[in-house]
Each structure stands twice: as C-alpha cells, then as structure tokens.
Amino acid sequence: MAAENSADAPDYRDTVFLPQTDFPMRAGLPQREPEWLARWERIGIYDRLRERAEGRAPFILHDGPPYANGHLHIGHALNKTIKDIIVRSHQMMGRDARYVPGWDCHGLPIEWKIEEKYRSEGRDKDAVDVVEFRQECRRFADEWIDIQREEFKRLGITGKWDDPYLTMDFHAEAVIAAEFMKLLMNGALYQGSKPVMWSPVEKTALAEAEVEYKDHTSHTIWVRFGIQRPVGEINADGRIYEDIRWTDGASVVIWTTTPWTIPQNRAVAYNPSIAYGLYEVGNVAENATAKSGEKLILADALAQEVMTAAKVDGFTRLRDVGHDELVGLTLAHPLRGVEGGAGEWDYDVPMLPGDHVTDDAGTGFVHTAPSHGDDDYQFGLKFKLPMTYNVEPDGSYRADLPIFGGEAIIQPDGKDGPANVSVIKQLAYAGALLAKGKIKHSYPHSWRSKAPLIYRNTPQWFAAIDAKLNDGMGEYGDTIRTRALTSIDKLVKWWPQSGRNRIHSMVENRPDWVLSRQRAWGVPLTCFVKKGAKPTDPDFLLRDQRVNDNIIAAFEEGGADVWYRDGFKAQVLGNVVNPDDYDQVMDVLDVWFDSGSTHSFVLRDRADGVPDGIADVYLEGTDQHRGWFQSSLLQASATKGRAPYRNVVTHGFTLDEKGMKMSKSLGNTIVPAKVIEQYGADILRLWVAQTDYTADQRIGPEILKGTADSYRRLRNTLRFMLGALSGFDEAERVSPADMPELEQWVLHRLAQLDHAVRKGYDQFDFQGVFQTLFQFCTVDLSAFYFDIRKDSLYCDAPGSLTRRSARTVLDLVFHRLVTWLAPILPFTMEDVWLSRFPSLDDSVHLHDFPVTPADWLNEPLAAKWDHVRRARRVVTAALEVKRSDKTIGASLEAAPVVHVEDAEMLKALKSVPFEDVCIVSDLQLTADPAPNEAFRMAELPGVGVVFELAEGEKCQRCWKILPDVGTHSHPGVCARCDAVLSGA
Structure with a gap:
C-alpha cells in the first residue's frame, strides 16, 4: 500500500522552499568591479563616510608616499591593500578612519628619468636652465600620479583621491623648507667635510635608505708598510724602546678590498687585545710577490691565511710582538718615493690603537683612509688625522694627483674603472705588494642606478643627531637621538615587535644625517652662509626668523622654483641684511627629509588631519626601518620633539612561488594589472589577507x-x-x-x-x-x-x-x-x-x-554541543564507509545505533534531535558496550556506530525514510510534510 502510494505520489518539488537568489555563482569580477568603482564615485562614498563619522574619534593611517615614476608592481598592491583593510576595518569599528593618499615627487627617481630622456635626445642636462629642468620633472611626476591613482583605485583602495598630498605642492614645499629651517634655528644643522656614501654615476651623496647591498667582485690586496722608527729612538711620550729588535725590512701588513683608497692612507690601526707575532717567510712560489727571508708582523690568528694568499710554502714565527712594541711606531706610506710620485706620499704613517680592529679576517691591522669610510673618519677625528680630497664627484681621481690623476674608480656606466688596477701595479713597482686576489662580497650599490658606490669625503650639510637642541621641546630628550630612542621604546607600538629591535639598533648606532644632495629637483636647503666665514665660526650660518618667514611666504606663492630665480637672494635678505655678504646654498634636501616631513603638511595642516600631527599608524615594508619610518622619526624628533606615529606596522617582501626575488630578467614578476584582468582585484586582495604579511610572502x-x-x-x-x-x-x-x-x-x-x-x-x-x-x-x-x-x-x-x-x-x-x-x-x-x-x-x-x-x-551550551559535534563526526564517518561501498546512496537511508560510553555525552545527545543533527531518518542511542563490528575512530574513543537501514518508505517531499510515509492524506509523504501541504 505504502509503496504504491509513493510510486503514485505527485511531484512535490514546487512545495519545497528552495533557496531563491539572483546572486550569480560565477563572480565575473574583472568585468563587474569597475561598475562598483563607478558607483562608489557616483555616490561619493568617501566623503559620505566623513559626514557620517562626524564626532567620532579620528583614526589616521598616514600614507607613505610612493614615487611617481612608473606602473604599480606587486609590492605596491600588497602595501596599499593592507593599508586599505586597516582603514576600512577601523571605520567599521566606529572610528572616523581618514586616508589621504600621497606621492613623493622630488628626488633622483624622477630626475633620473628626465636625464635618461635627455641622453636619448642627445641633450646636455647641464645646459638646460635649472627652473626649466625642474618644471619638466614636475610634469613627469604629474603624469605618473594620474596613472598610479587610477591603478590604486582599481585595487579597491578607498581614500581622498580627489585631493591627495604631493610633496611638490607649493604648500608642501613651503612646509618642508620651514621644517628644515627649524634645524637651522635649533642648532642641529651644520656643514661638515666627512666621507659619505657617494654615487659616481649619479654624482650625489646618498642616504642609507637609498643604498642596497649586492654581490660584487672586488680586488683584494695585502700591502707592506715598512717600519721607519729606528731601535732606541725616543718616542713622543719620552719613552725609549730599548727592547725593539726589528730586523731591517720588517713590515706591518694590511689587507683591503678597496685598493683605490691606498693613496689616501693616513694611518694603520691595531688592537692591543690581539696577539701579534713577527714571522719570517720561508720558501715562496715562483710567481709570488712575497720574498724569502722577509719579516712580517701579523695577527697570530691570521698568519696562515696571509701566507697562503702570498703563496708562501713555509714560514717561521720568530717571537711575540707586544703592544708596547707597536704603540707609537711610525710606518712608511707604501707609495713613498715611488717614481713619478712627486713627493705626494713621502710622509710618515702612524700606528694607532683602535677597538674596531679584529682578527676575524685580514691581517689584524687596518689601513685607515679617513676620507673614505665612516669608521676611518671617526678614528681620524680621534687622532686628528688629515683629510684628503683626491676623488672628484664623477668618481675619478683629481686631475693633478701624481700617477693616478683623472683615472676613474667607477665609470659613468657603473663598471669598475682602471684606478684599482693602477694602484695595485704601482704598489708592485714600489715593492709594497705582498699578495693580491679577488673576493666576492656584499657591496653597497645605488638602488636606482644599480651601480657600485664609494665613500667620498666632500663638504655636506648634516643634522647633528647628538647635538643639544635649543627648541624648548625636551620632554623626551634634548637631542634627536635621545628623542628618537625614547619614542621607539615608550611612545610607539611595533607590529611585529621585531621591528622595534631593528629600528632601535639602527638609530642607536647611526651617524649624523646627511641632508644635502648635489642635484636639481627637490626642495633646496634654504639657508645662507656668510662669505669668508668658516663652518666653525658662530656667524657662518644666517639665522634670522624674518628671513625664514620671507622664504616661506615666497614658496607658498611660487613653490621652491623661486629659490633658483634671479634676484631671489636680494628679495628675501634685502630688508634684513646686506645680500652681498652672504652666499646662497644651492644643494637640495635629501628626499627622505621631504617624506619625513609629511606629518607636518598632511597630518597637522590639512582639515582632515589632526591637531597634534601624530598618526595612529605608519605602515610600510621592512626596508623602511632605515627609510621612511626612520626619516620621519628623526625629522619629527628634531622639529616636534617625538615620533609622528603611535603604531608602526611592517610587511615583508613579495617573492615568487619558489621563494625567489622577482625580477624582469628571471621572468617571474607578477603584475597587479594582469592579475586583476584575469581574476579581479578581490582575488588579489584575498591573497593579501591569506598571507602572513609580516614575513616575506x-x-x-x-x-x-x-x-x-x-x-x-x-x-x-x-x-x-x-x-x-x-x-x-x-x-x-x-x-x-x-x-x-x-x-x-x-x-x-x-x-x-x-x-x-x-x-x-x-x-x-x-x-x-x-x-x-x-x-x-x-x-x-x-x-x-x-x-x-x-x-x-x-x-x-x-x-x-x-x-x-x-x-x-x-x-x-x-x-x-x-x-x-x-x-x-x-x-x-x-x-x-x-x-x-x-x-x-x-x-x-x-x-x-x-x-x-x-x-x-x-x-x-558550547561545551554540550562540543559533545554533539564530536559524536556526529563518528556517525558521519561510519555512514561514509557505507556510501563508498554502495550500501546506501544517501545518509537518510540509514538508522544507525550509536553506542556511547561517556554518560555526559550520552545525556547531551539524548537532549537534542540527534537524528536530525546526523541527517539520518532514525537513530538509536545506547549506553551498551559497542559490539566488535561497530565503527570507531581512534581519535574519538568511546563512540561506536552500528549501521542499520532505515525502515519505511521514502517521503517524496523531504526524502526521509519513515514508517508512516503513505499513511496520510497527501500521497507518499511523511506526517511533517503532510501537515505543511495541508497548511496546518
């Protein structure tokens, strides 16, 4: 009877409440996302959010400005998407989350592009009027800002796109100049002659953040410095070294990977804590430059390594060489008396103690050229060593330097010049070359030209980070460094925390900030120096707030270009001092000072900023601990007394699927526009959300x-x-x-x-x-x-x-x-x-x-339903076995018996409709021990399932198999479905 009713039952499909939606299964994101972008622009969603959020606590993520000089890469997409997720989420958590996108418009990235254009056109950049050149840079930046803006918007980034901040806006340039002049007034600014990281290709100083380290193969040499002090001579301190038993020809040996710096040598350093010895050379190879029988002073830990490099087959350690024997020794410069040297190197070279000397590599002695390295410079200051000025801006020796004049260290194409080889040859002619070789090591390069860099002594403008500032903002310290370190530890949260350690170490150990660049496109160093005065003179710099105000007003009206127009000096100085008494500084500011100052003209000055000029969040990649995070920290510490942010979030870099760095040459780059074209922006955003962005992705x-x-x-x-x-x-x-x-x-x-x-x-x-x-x-x-x-x-x-x-x-x-x-x-x-x-x-x-x-x-309740879910897993797994072996086609064909040992679990299961939970037509629960044939899961002990088929007929509406199907007024249905069909 029941079977007959089921077979004859009408089609009940129209009585079932199946889901109804026009929402498509296929997203079609590449085609449909632009429609939503247009919709958001039409309804003015960003401005409406500001209206709705009026009165809420503000939340500001300050945008680190990208350079306006090319299409977006995957790093841009990652960075801006993370920022957008932060802004949107904090808005939806009840804050007034404002986001003003910005662009870095000055500096070498853009200037370099214009120079490339000039070179392709056969034009001489130096022959172009500086204002005309700057305006061309401005036009170039404008074009890329428009392109990048649309590319960022396509990623779904919400923000004040119709009014972004630009570092080249007139107000921004005026504020950058004003922030610089605060350093002028508070005592942080000074001009010094010291070695800075220099790009011979770009002919300018670089900041640490503009430097990347890549493998480079360098010449390496071991050089003899002959001892000049005779036995028993009275030293400057009045002591007589009677115990010095130097044999004629004994030499101190140094090792360097920059042979070109040897002409600038002014000292050799040793460490009193290192064990040294006097060694005699035995047999040497046929082509060696070492000499059998010569005596060398070396660190004991490095003697074997040096002898191997010098192709020495055997050697003898004659005795210890103590600190008392080294202190005060005078050496001969290795090029002393060289033919054609014109006496250039006929000076004594002192031996001086230094803690920076180690016996990890080299010889245990360090060749010191104060003009070409920071350690060397600091060491030179301590011992008042003379500076040299042998290297020109293009990376060549000065033309009148004997022997090497005009030779390039780095050529215009970024390749090594002949200087290193020339120096090595002259050392060999002079008998000073003990050994030579080559070494592949990590070496500084410009991140723009990709060419090697050198340390070069040159007059530059610096911010003294340890000078006591006269600004009345000493709550967190009186110097830039102490304010920065206090901010790092007490005022800022770092996400992840490792970012704190990274930037703290950098700030703790960093040198003074090189502010000046010998370029054209940027905000000039708006200061004047007194003619004929020395940098150490108290009146060397013109410090007058009236002059500063004149400059700021002129920049507000005409931008920084006015600095380069004829008559500007007289315009701003004429009502204060005699313009003829002062020279105008023509260097431009480090572009990191520009971006480091953005808190002033974005957070402080804009209507959508905040009065205290402090952002809730700065977010960039890990490289910005030495870049924007640090320049902003140092700049704000100098001009407002503390960090301009409360939280710093750091993300890693993006690699290919194999963990390789992306590069066009490898063909493994992922272009955001291509991903969007294939999948849509939401897929790219989802990739960002699924990654641990704090590490490399x-x-x-x-x-x-x-x-x-x-x-x-x-x-x-x-x-x-x-x-x-x-x-x-x-x-x-x-x-x-x-x-x-x-x-x-x-x-x-x-x-x-x-x-x-x-x-x-x-x-x-x-x-x-x-x-x-x-x-x-x-x-x-x-x-x-x-x-x-x-x-x-x-x-x-x-x-x-x-x-x-x-x-x-x-x-x-x-x-x-x-x-x-x-x-x-x-x-x-x-x-x-x-x-x-x-x-x-x-x-x-x-x-x-x-x-x-x-x-x-x-x-x-959650604990109870944890029991239910765990027991359900066992039942579901048991039914899957029967489905796999074709015993049943669907779980509703089953009526399992579930054996439960745990009384609390059994109680929980009996208190709920467990058969509905397990999606079976019937189910029995029992505390009886499960028989051997029961299905069990090792990870969920105490539950056993015995399979049984459900009894009855299949309801033609809900598909449950129940005994009562076919006994109701509507054919082929169960009681529940009959009631629904009857309208009960």
Missing part, C-alpha cells in the same frame, strides 16, 4: 589558483545565505531565548567571532581574521549548520519555530559576516549586500560592524 599562478578556490567556497556560502533568506522579514524574527539550541550555539559562535574579528583588525592581523571567518563559513556553517538545517529551511512550514529561528540566525550571520569581510573583499561584499538590499545610494561600506550582545556567549 609568495605569489604565483598556482597560489592564485588556490586563492580563487578559497574565494569560490566563500562565495558559495554567501550565495546559500542569500537564497535561504529570500523574502525574510521582521515578522519572522525569533528572540534568542526562544530558539532551539542549535541556533543558540550559532549565536554563541557569533559572539566569539565578534571578539576575535575586532581584536584581529585592531591588531592588524588580517590573516587571523580571514582564517577565522573562513573556517567558520566552511566548517561551522557549510559543513555543519547549513547541512543540518537545510531540511527545516526547505521542508518545514514557513511558520515553524525551527525554520523561523534558522532564518533569523541566518539574518544575524549575514549582517556580521558581510560587514566583517567587507574590508578584505569590498567588491564582493558590496555585490552580496546590494543583492539583498538593493538601493540607489546605499553601500555595505556605509555600515559599521553590528553590535553583538555579550549574552549570546553561552559556554555551557
């Missing part, structure tokens, strides 16, 4: 495929919710207290998630936020809650408590999930939101994260 075709798969799974979850919520209205809503336990458990999970999501966003942990939400969507919702509640949603009567509760919970989940994910996936969440709430001027991004009641948390 990998990206490539396979990784993007995996990201797209995660996106599809997430999209399917959202699509199901939209369909299941079709037609939902407030009349259906059920209060949490009246809901079944399963719905209350979901609310508990929402309360947990609300805390985790807010904490994650607040701590910039987007990977944690996304993984938490993705696990919730795939595990808690799709694989558990949706799986269980599909039956009620599809088959229960619209007015049933379970169905209404499920739809209420889905509505609550929807509002939270869509807003929580909106900062990460702004395009998709806008699509989801408008699919449910179509509106001409609404947007998900105009809404905050919903407030989640704390009383939704229910730990006892």
Whole structure:
C-alpha cells in the first residue's frame, strides 16, 4: 500500500522552499568591479563616510608616499591593500578612519628619468636652465600620479583621491623648507667635510635608505708598510724602546678590498687585545710577490691565511710582538718615493690603537683612509688625522694627483674603472705588494642606478643627531637621538615587535644625517652662509626668523622654483641684511627629509588631519626601518620633539612561488594589472589577507589558483545565505531565548567571532581574521549548520519555530559576516549586500560592524554541543564507509545505533534531535558496550556506530525514510510534510 502510494505520489518539488537568489555563482569580477568603482564615485562614498563619522574619534593611517615614476608592481598592491583593510576595518569599528593618499615627487627617481630622456635626445642636462629642468620633472611626476591613482583605485583602495598630498605642492614645499629651517634655528644643522656614501654615476651623496647591498667582485690586496722608527729612538711620550729588535725590512701588513683608497692612507690601526707575532717567510712560489727571508708582523690568528694568499710554502714565527712594541711606531706610506710620485706620499704613517680592529679576517691591522669610510673618519677625528680630497664627484681621481690623476674608480656606466688596477701595479713597482686576489662580497650599490658606490669625503650639510637642541621641546630628550630612542621604546607600538629591535639598533648606532644632495629637483636647503666665514665660526650660518618667514611666504606663492630665480637672494635678505655678504646654498634636501616631513603638511595642516600631527599608524615594508619610518622619526624628533606615529606596522617582501626575488630578467614578476584582468582585484586582495604579511610572502599562478578556490567556497556560502533568506522579514524574527539550541550555539559562535574579528583588525592581523571567518563559513556553517538545517529551511512550514529561528540566525550571520569581510573583499561584499538590499545610494561600506550582545556567549551550551559535534563526526564517518561501498546512496537511508560510553555525552545527545543533527531518518542511542563490528575512530574513543537501514518508505517531499510515509492524506509523504501541504 505504502509503496504504491509513493510510486503514485505527485511531484512535490514546487512545495519545497528552495533557496531563491539572483546572486550569480560565477563572480565575473574583472568585468563587474569597475561598475562598483563607478558607483562608489557616483555616490561619493568617501566623503559620505566623513559626514557620517562626524564626532567620532579620528583614526589616521598616514600614507607613505610612493614615487611617481612608473606602473604599480606587486609590492605596491600588497602595501596599499593592507593599508586599505586597516582603514576600512577601523571605520567599521566606529572610528572616523581618514586616508589621504600621497606621492613623493622630488628626488633622483624622477630626475633620473628626465636625464635618461635627455641622453636619448642627445641633450646636455647641464645646459638646460635649472627652473626649466625642474618644471619638466614636475610634469613627469604629474603624469605618473594620474596613472598610479587610477591603478590604486582599481585595487579597491578607498581614500581622498580627489585631493591627495604631493610633496611638490607649493604648500608642501613651503612646509618642508620651514621644517628644515627649524634645524637651522635649533642648532642641529651644520656643514661638515666627512666621507659619505657617494654615487659616481649619479654624482650625489646618498642616504642609507637609498643604498642596497649586492654581490660584487672586488680586488683584494695585502700591502707592506715598512717600519721607519729606528731601535732606541725616543718616542713622543719620552719613552725609549730599548727592547725593539726589528730586523731591517720588517713590515706591518694590511689587507683591503678597496685598493683605490691606498693613496689616501693616513694611518694603520691595531688592537692591543690581539696577539701579534713577527714571522719570517720561508720558501715562496715562483710567481709570488712575497720574498724569502722577509719579516712580517701579523695577527697570530691570521698568519696562515696571509701566507697562503702570498703563496708562501713555509714560514717561521720568530717571537711575540707586544703592544708596547707597536704603540707609537711610525710606518712608511707604501707609495713613498715611488717614481713619478712627486713627493705626494713621502710622509710618515702612524700606528694607532683602535677597538674596531679584529682578527676575524685580514691581517689584524687596518689601513685607515679617513676620507673614505665612516669608521676611518671617526678614528681620524680621534687622532686628528688629515683629510684628503683626491676623488672628484664623477668618481675619478683629481686631475693633478701624481700617477693616478683623472683615472676613474667607477665609470659613468657603473663598471669598475682602471684606478684599482693602477694602484695595485704601482704598489708592485714600489715593492709594497705582498699578495693580491679577488673576493666576492656584499657591496653597497645605488638602488636606482644599480651601480657600485664609494665613500667620498666632500663638504655636506648634516643634522647633528647628538647635538643639544635649543627648541624648548625636551620632554623626551634634548637631542634627536635621545628623542628618537625614547619614542621607539615608550611612545610607539611595533607590529611585529621585531621591528622595534631593528629600528632601535639602527638609530642607536647611526651617524649624523646627511641632508644635502648635489642635484636639481627637490626642495633646496634654504639657508645662507656668510662669505669668508668658516663652518666653525658662530656667524657662518644666517639665522634670522624674518628671513625664514620671507622664504616661506615666497614658496607658498611660487613653490621652491623661486629659490633658483634671479634676484631671489636680494628679495628675501634685502630688508634684513646686506645680500652681498652672504652666499646662497644651492644643494637640495635629501628626499627622505621631504617624506619625513609629511606629518607636518598632511597630518597637522590639512582639515582632515589632526591637531597634534601624530598618526595612529605608519605602515610600510621592512626596508623602511632605515627609510621612511626612520626619516620621519628623526625629522619629527628634531622639529616636534617625538615620533609622528603611535603604531608602526611592517610587511615583508613579495617573492615568487619558489621563494625567489622577482625580477624582469628571471621572468617571474607578477603584475597587479594582469592579475586583476584575469581574476579581479578581490582575488588579489584575498591573497593579501591569506598571507602572513609580516614575513616575506609568495605569489604565483598556482597560489592564485588556490586563492580563487578559497574565494569560490566563500562565495558559495554567501550565495546559500542569500537564497535561504529570500523574502525574510521582521515578522519572522525569533528572540534568542526562544530558539532551539542549535541556533543558540550559532549565536554563541557569533559572539566569539565578534571578539576575535575586532581584536584581529585592531591588531592588524588580517590573516587571523580571514582564517577565522573562513573556517567558520566552511566548517561551522557549510559543513555543519547549513547541512543540518537545510531540511527545516526547505521542508518545514514557513511558520515553524525551527525554520523561523534558522532564518533569523541566518539574518544575524549575514549582517556580521558581510560587514566583517567587507574590508578584505569590498567588491564582493558590496555585490552580496546590494543583492539583498538593493538601493540607489546605499553601500555595505556605509555600515559599521553590528553590535553583538555579550549574552549570546553561552559556554555551557558550547561545551554540550562540543559533545554533539564530536559524536556526529563518528556517525558521519561510519555512514561514509557505507556510501563508498554502495550500501546506501544517501545518509537518510540509514538508522544507525550509536553506542556511547561517556554518560555526559550520552545525556547531551539524548537532549537534542540527534537524528536530525546526523541527517539520518532514525537513530538509536545506547549506553551498551559497542559490539566488535561497530565503527570507531581512534581519535574519538568511546563512540561506536552500528549501521542499520532505515525502515519505511521514502517521503517524496523531504526524502526521509519513515514508517508512516503513505499513511496520510497527501500521497507518499511523511506526517511533517503532510501537515505543511495541508497548511496546518
């Protein structure tokens, strides 16, 4: 009878409440995202957010300005997406999250492009009027700003795009000059002659942040310095070294990887804590420059290494050489008396003690050229060693230097010049060359020209970071360094914390800041020096606030170009001092001073800034601990007394799938525009959210495929919710207290998630936020809650408590999930939101994260449902075995017997409709021991499942197999479905 009714039953498909939604399964992001961008621009979403957020506490992420000189690379995409997620999430957590994008417009990156253009046109840059050249740089920057702005917007970055900040705006240039003049007035600025990192190709000094280290093969030489002091001679301190027993020809040996610096040698350093010995050379190879029988002084730890390099087959250690024997010795410069030297090197070279000397490599003695290295310079200051001026801006020796005049150290194309080889040859002619070789080592290069750099002594302008400042802002210290270090430790949070250690070490040990550049495109060093005065004279610099005010007013009106116009000096000095008494400084400021000053004209001066000029967040890559993070820290410490930020977030670099650095030559670059063209911006943003950005990340075709798969799974979850919520209205809503336990458990999970999501966003942990939400969507919702509640949603009567509760919970989940994910996936969440709430001027991004009641948390209920979920796993696994061997086709064909040893678990399972939870037609629970044939899982002991087939017929509407099917007024259905069909 029942079978006959089932077979003859009508088609009930139209009576089932299947999900209804127009939300497409395929996203079509590349085609549809531009539509949302246009929509956001039409409704003015950024400005509307500012209106809605009026009165809220401000939150400002200050944008580190990229250079306006090329298309965006994957690093740009990572950086700006992280920033956007931070801004959007803090806005939706109740702050007024303002974001003003900006561009760095001055400096070598742009100037270099114009010079390349001139070279291709056969034009001489030096023949072009400086103002004309600067205006061409400005036009170039303008063009790239427009291009990059559209590329950033295509990534879904929200911000004040119609009014960004530019370091070349007239007001910005005026403020940069004003900030520089604060250093002039507070005593930090000075002109010094000291070695700086110099680019012979670009003919300018470079800051540390503009230097990258790459492998380079250098000449390396071991050089003899002959001892000049006779035995028994009275030293300067009046002591007579009677115990010195130098044999004629004994030499001190140095080692260097920069042979070109030997003509500038002024001392040899040793360390009194190192053990030295006098060695006699034995047999030597046929082509060696070492001499059999000669005597050499070497560090004991390095003697064998030196002898091997010198091709010495055997040697003898004659005796110890103590500190008392080395102190005060005088050596001969190795080029002393060289033919053609014209007496240039006929001076004595002192032996001096230095803690910087080690016996890790070399000889235990250090060749010292104060004009060509910071350690050497500091050492030279200590012992008052003379400076040399032998190297020109183009990296060649001065023309009148004997023997080597005009020879290049680094050529214009960045390759090694002949200087190193020439010096080596002359040392060999002079009998001073003990050995030579080559070494591959990490060497400084310009990050723009990619050419090697040199240390070069040249007059430059510096900010003294240890000078006591006269500015009345001593709350955190009286010097730039102490203020910076105090800020690092007490005023700033570092994310990750390792960033603190990195920048603290750099600031603690860094030299004075080289502010000047010998270039044309930038903000000039707006100062004047008295003619004929020395840098050490108290009146060398003109310090007068009236002059400063004149300069600032002129820059506000005409920009920094006015500095280069005829008559400007007279214009700003004429009403204060005699212009003829002063020279105008024509160097330009280090571009890092520009970007380091942005807190002043962006955070402090703009209407959308903050009065104290302090940002909540600075965020850039790890290289910016020596770049923008540090220049901003030092600049603000000098001019406002503290760091301009409260939090510093650091991200790593982007590598290819194999962990290789990306380069065009390797063909492994990932171009953001190409990714967007293939997948859409949201996939690129999702990749950012899935990575641990605090370390180096990998990206490539396979990784993007995996990201797209995660996106599809997430999209399917959202699509199901939209369909299941079709037609939902407030009349259906059920209060949490009246809901079944399963719905209350979901609310508990929402309360947990609300805390985790807010904490994650607040701590910039987007990977944690996304993984938490993705696990919730795939595990808690799709694989558990949706799986269980599909039956009620599809088959229960619209007015049933379970169905209404499920739809209420889905509505609550929807509002939270869509807003929580909106900062990460702004395009998709806008699509989801408008699919449910179509509106001409609404947007998900105009809404905050919903407030989640704390009383939704229910730990006892969660503990109980933990029992339920663990037992369900065993049942599900047991049924999967039967499905695999074709015993059943669907879980509803089963009616398992579940044996449970744990009394608390058994009680929990009996208190819920466990058969519905397991999606079976019937189920028995028992405390009886499980028989041997029962299915068990090792990781979930105490639960055994015995498979049984469900008895009865299959309901033609809900597909459950029940004994009562076919016994009701509607053919082929169960009692529940019969009641629904009857309208009960």
